Amino acid sequence: MAAVAMVAGWWAVQSIDGRWLNEERTAIETGIFQIRTQLATDQNTAIIVDGDIGFDGNGYIDRRLTTVAGHNRAYIIGPRGRILRASVDGHFAGRTLLMSDAFVLKPIIDELRLKLARMQFDDPSLMRGNATGLTALETVGFSNGDQGFISIRPIDRPSSEPGSSLLLVSIKLIDQAVIKKLGTDLKVANLHRTTDPTSSPLIVLRDSSGKTVANLTWTPSRPAQALLRETAPALITLAAFCAGMFIAILLWLYKTTLVLEASRAQATYLSLHDTLTGTANRALFERRLREAKEYQFLAETKVLLISVDVDHFKSINDTLGHAAGDIILKEVSRRLTLEMPEDATVARLGGDEFAVIHPGIISEGQARWICQRLVQCTKSPIVLGNERITITLSIGAALEKAEEMSGEEMLRRADVALYVTKQDGRDGFSLYNEEMDRTRRERRALEVELRNALITNEGLHLAYQPVYDAKSKTIAGAEALVRWDNPRHGRLTPDAFIALAEETGIIDQLGEWVLRHACRFALEAGLPQVAVNFSPIQFRNPKLPATILAVLAEEGLPPERLEVEITEGTLLQNSEEVQAALGELRSAGISVALDDFGTGYASISYLRSYAVDKLKIDKSYVQRIDAEPAIGHIVRLIVGTASALGMKVTAEGVEDTLQSDAMTEMGCTYLQGYLYSRPLTPEAMTDLLTTEGGKSQRPTHLIA
Structure with a gap:
């Protein structure tokens, strides 16, 4: 009996200590993995300005690249391996590699640049944002005996010339201090290196x-052995007198095993799940994606990979606070999980980005049905205290045969489809097809051509549509309209490229080009006033008023001869920055006109708050004035309201004399439309001003 008890006790001790050892091993491996991946994550948050790179005395950038992020060394490497900056322990270290780093870095950098060049050659549109494969993350040993992690990533948008990207190299040494801290954090005794x-x-x-x-x-740690050493004398004594005590000890050891097993299970769960939502994290997502690719079904099936974004989540966070944002993320993950079967995986990849893996899909129709269910699952409001918030989701999905492509490519395709959904207005889903990649490549090519047009000043030009005084029928000004003669597509109107310019960050440069050429023409042609359209995106730039005033000063055009046209979307931003920008422009003498009034949601309160100088009634009202009596009442109300607020009114899209007479009789100040003139080339506009003295006639001029 005693021998059996000893064997059983020893087995229990070994079992407990073995599980504990495995738990310590898992914790250490996870800690090392997190230190390694954090190196790449820190690089993604690094903000590096071109001017900082070459400024030797800027110690702030050296601290930001190394000590602030917990890195030991950092390099910024330009084309052909030129070292632009070296930072060591928070200090500027010249422009050379340490000898111990040079032998390790060169092959890694060469391989990364080769990969970048191949990706750019295969598909330039993939070289955007955080496209898969743009980071090299390695565990290395240095020639001086040190060991550490190296992460290398591009820090600027890859150019069209392979090998020209700037690379940010970050090095974190696995020294004794790091190992000791890891051991302390994990409560692992005497963690150290060994030969x-x-x-x-x-x-x-x-x-x-x-x-x-x-x-x-x-x-x-061997907690069970330590415990056994402490309790052995008592066990031996009690074993002689009470067999029941032996049973009690076995029960206690069994319970301890259960507790340790539960602790290990909890640690494993936390390492594989998102702490906020309880869904799978990226590590578990990648594992489940590999498993889904290996599933075997009786019929031929595909894997459905879905990317999900919460629409306008940043605005929700900024408006309602991060606590409300966390509640929304948890509710979204709960609803996504409820819609999916047990063999599907819902994961949160970061921020408001979710992903769903659904194996065993038989048809495209089934995939679309699943996506539509996910879109609909957030239609019912989310209750936040006394508020009810309705959110929408943008979804992109890829339905692929698992054996035909990698998980990374499937996720990329789902992200491409998600991008298409956002381009189409959000609140919906798109299923990937090859045409989407072709469309992205075309948009990328169009972006490059637009940038080149702005640099070379070739292809872009302005047309001018006259605006007439409603009573005297003389020219009161003209609206500048940008046109682009694209080398591949021919003449393009703003609808074809303004949205692209806004999306790619070119809109400020394009807007300044239009403003400068419009001001120059107005001054040369003697145009009483020129109107220039501005995008809501441009008003997010706090330097916009200063830019406009600077262009006016440089071109010599008085501010009173410039009219800034904005859309209702600009007013609906309802921000102090927009109010301040408009106020600064009006104080300088520039008039502000609200374009296409009546097509959006701007209310009278917005007009009062922003003190607009002019309303431009949308052509959809003007062209139905003689067909629908109700339209006449609406137009009279708009004109009366504008008059009460001290605003002038322009009727857009006037195409016949009936419309012209009606809008004049209702009190419109100005008229604009094909009845008077189509958009004209600068030469035709100048001819109209000089030969006709500004009087309205049937246009016979060149149309731009």
């Missing part, structure tokens, strides 16, 4: 080629 590969327990760190970089060992 003895037979040490036990042992964790081996290897580089990408499988070569051993470092060996780590530690002193196992």
Whole structure:
């Protein structure tokens, strides 16, 4: 009986200590993995300005690249391996590589640049944002005996010339201080490096080629053995007098095993799940995606990979606060999970980005049905205290045969489809097809051509549509309209490229080009006033008023001869910045006109708040004035309201004399439309001003 008890006790002790050792091993490996991946994550948040790179005395950038992020060394490397800046422990270290770094970095950098060049050659549109494969993350051993992690990523948008990207290289050494801190954080005793590969327990760190970089060992906790040593005298004594005590000890050990098992399970769960929503994290997502690709079904099936974004989540966060944002994310994840079967995986990849893996899909129709259910699952409001918030989702999905492509490519395709959904207005889903990639490539090509047009000043030009005084029928001004003669597509109107300019950040440069040429023409042609359209995106730039006033000063046009046309979307931003910008422009003498009034949601309160000088009634009202009596009442109301607020009114889209007479009789100040003139070339506009003295006649001029 005693022998059985001893064997059973020893087995229990070994079992408990073995599980504890595995838990310590898992915790150490997870900690090392997090240190390694955090190096790349820190790089993604680094903000580097071109001017900072070459300024030797800017110690702030050196601290930001190294000590602030917890890195030991950082390099910024230009084309042909030129070192633009070296930072070591928060200090500027010249423009050379340390000898110990040079031998390790060169092959990694060469391989990354080759990969970048191949990706750019295969599909330039993929070289955007955080496209898969743009970061090199390696575990290495240095020639001086140190070991560490290296992360290399491009820090600017890759150019069309392979090898020209700037690279940010970050190095974090695995020194004793890092190992000691890891051991302290994980409560692992005596965690240190060892040169003895037979040490036990042992964790081996290897580089990408499988070569051993470092060996780590530690002193196992062995809680069960420690406990047994403490209780052995009592057990021996009690065993002689009471067999029941032996049973009690076995029960206690069994319970301890259960507690430790539960602790290990909890630690495993936390390492694989998002702490906020409880859904799978990226690590578990990648594992489940690999498993889904290996599933075997009786019929031929595909894997459905879905990317999900919460629409306008940043605005919700900024408006309602991060606590409300967290509630919304948890509710979204709950609803997504409820819509999916048990064999599907819902994961939160970061921020408001979710992903769903659904294996066993038989048809495209089934995939579309699943996506539509996910779109609909957030239609019912989310209750936040006394508020009810309705949110929408943008979804992109890729339905693919698992054996035909990698998980990374499937996720990229889902992201491409998600991008298409956002382009189409959000609140919906798109299923990937190859045409989407072709469309993205075409948009990328169009972006490059537009940038070149702005640089070379070739292809872009302005047309001018006259605006007439409603009573005297003389020219009161003209609206500048940009046109683009694209080398591949021919003449393009703003509808074809303004949205692209807004999306790619070119809109400020394009807007300044239009403003400068319009002001120059108005001054040269003697135009009484020129109107220039401005995008709501431009008003997000706090420097816009200063830019407008600077262009006026440089071109010599008085501010009173410029009219800034804005859309209702600009007013609906309802921000103090927009109010301040409009106020500054009006104080300088520039008039502000609200274009296409009546097509959006701007109310009278917006007009009062922003003190607009002129309303431009949308042509959809003007061209139905003789067909629908109700339209006449609406127009009279608009004109009366504008008059009461001290505003002038322009009727757009006037195409016949009936419309002209009606809008004049209702009190419109100005008229604009094909009845008087189509958009004209600068030469035709100048001819109209000089030969006709500004009097309205049937247009016979060149149309731009």
